[in-house]
Amino acid sequence: MDDGRIGESGNRQSGNRQSGDRQSENLASRRSFLATMAGVAVASRMPWSRFSFSTDLLAARPVPSASQLEWQRDEFALFLHFGVNTFTDREWGDGKESPAIFNPTALDARAWARSAKEVGAKTLVLTAKHHDGFCLWPTKTTEHSVAKSPWRGGRGDLVREFVDACRAEGLKPGLYLSPWDRHEPRYGDSPRYNDFYCEQLTELLTRYGAIHEVWFDGAPGPNDPQGVGANGQRQKYDWPRIWQLVRKLQPKAVMFSDAGPDVRWIGNENGTAGDPNWSTVDPNVVPYPGVGGAAVMRMLQNGDPAGTSWRPGESDVSIRPGWFYHPREDTRVKTVDQLVNLYFTSVGRNSKLLLNVPPTREGRLHEVDVARMAGMRERLNMMFARDLAAKGRTTWKQTSETSAVLETDLGTPMSASIADLREDITRGQRVAQYTLEGRTDETWKAISKGRTIGCRKLDRFTAVTVRYVRLTITETIDTPRQVRLGLYS
Numbered sequence: 001m002d003d004g005r006i007g008e009s010g011n012r013q014s015g016n017r018q019s020g021d022r023q024s025e026n027l028a029s030r031r032s033f034l035a036t037m038a039g040v041a042v043a044s045r046m047p048w049s050r051f052s053f054s055t056d057l058l059a060a061r062p063v064p065s066a067s068q069l070e071w072q073r074d075e076f077a078l079f080l081h082f083g084v085n086t087f088t089d090r091e092w093g094d095g096k097e098s099p100a101i102f103n104p105t106a107l108d109a110r111a112w113a114r115s116a117k118e119v120g121a122k123t124l125v126l127t128a129k130h131h132d133g134f135c136l137w138p139t140k141t142t143e144h145s146v147a148k149s150p151w152r153g154g155r156g157d158l159v160r161e162f163v164d165a166c167r168a169e170g171l172k173p174g175l176y177l178s179p180w181d182r183h184e185p186r187y188g189d190s191p192r193y194n195d196f197y198c199e200q201l202t203e204l205l206t207r208y209g210a211i212h213e214v215w216f217d218g219a220p221g222p223n224d225p226q227g228v229g230a231n232g233q234r235q236k237y238d239w240p241r242i243w244q245l246v247r248k249l250q251p252k253a254v255m256f257s258d259a260g261p262d263v264r265w266i267g268n269e270n271g272t273a274g275d276p277n278w279s280t281v282d283p284n285v286v287p288y289p290g291v292g293g294a295a296v297m298r299m300l301q302n303g304d305p306a307g308t309s310w311r312p313g314e315s316d317v318s319i320r321p322g323w324f325y326h327p328r329e330d331t332r333v334k335t336v337d338q339l340v341n342l343y344f345t346s347v348g349r350n351s352k353l354l355l356n357v358p359p360t361r362e363g364r365l366h367e368v369d370v371a372r373m374a375g376m377r378e379r380l381n382m383m384f385a386r387d388l389a390a391k392g393r394t395t396w397k398q399t400s401e402t403s404a405v406l407e408t409d410l411g412t413p414m415s416a417s418i419a420d421l422r423e424d425i426t427r428g429q430r431v432a433q434y435t436l437e438g439r440t441d442e443t444w445k446a447i448s449k450g451r452t453i454g455c456r457k458l459d460r461f462t463a464v465t466v467r468y469v470r471l472t473i474t475e476t477i478d479t480p481r482q483v484r485l486g487l488y489s
């Protein structure tokens, strides 16, 4: 799979998740090295690293919009895959499913939102339509919707129940509308399907109040034979039109896809951002969703320090092997340890975690999934309960146009095993290389090292007892700005 995505299993990263995961780990480490070298090379070549006092050049560096900033600072969101696949026990429906099978017997969207809130998620993203084309709202665009199902006597509107529940719990609703539609006969008849798709978007973005994230999936890959319409043609999406429409109808929403434009897919479905992970990208490398190839995957995983667009990465991953609920996977729910690790490989690498928790056929979140998420939250709350550096005495010194040192005296020796680094990303992402050291006596000992920091970088290490901590930033791509250092036991 040279383009990194494929189908039968409904997992666009690889038909075989195991080998896909291993493959991406190997690639990630090789890539990280290459990207670091590229980053360093770029930094020393960059005009603004030498003439960083020119306000014109500084102004040209990409920074996040208010919506992108809020989106990233929220850190954690839940994904809900729910639809006809829930009832057929499949991952990718073929569009021939009868709406009669959609009949959740105890659906409670408010309970989804309550669980999400309890585990600290700020946004919930629902599959309003997956690849099978079945719509969870009573759309005027097709008969293939909840209106033809027995659920709520055909008068139900799950998007309505979902957004109302989110708002009642103070959460932000987001919607996934699959571009690929295996039911709609116009799919493949490009201009006509684009009209249809824009009409669906218009319904979703005008009927339900503020929608905070619009999720455009990239499946199927460009070489997947399944991705043709009834006429045997591949659909050519009008992305500029689609993006403009969302911008017009919901100017504050962030749009997710491989190609953004606001937030990008992180390049795998296992919750692992690249290291380094720059929030800036070269938009020409990933011009539209679904485009494949090694350079694309590298850009998605690592971003680009010289990138001209601010497009932070979102790490989507399911709490179970599949995206939809399957009873056979009740014993394969990720453990609390695995979920905590995911937090570190996504949020802790300047990304955002979008964790999928699929509702059951009853329309409930499964109790095992809820318990595991609660366990994750509890563990994270404990880990980050007390910042050992909060009362320390900190000094910051810029040592050159591209380097700086931050030192904290904790006041007394303390045992730490997590460093929490944060750049003020309202001014962009600047750090390209750093080392962290600690000491109690005269000798500094290495604790960790890394490349980019961005919104949040979490380093975990074997517990060390330190009184003084020193963060040496050896390379930045713009004038260094003070980084925040937290330390946790």
Ligand code: FUL
Residues within 6 Å of the ligand: 010, 011, 012, 091, 217, 218, 219, 316, 323
């Ligand atoms: C993929 C889809 O094919 C999966 O079914 C799922 O929706 C995942 C989030 O994205 O591309």
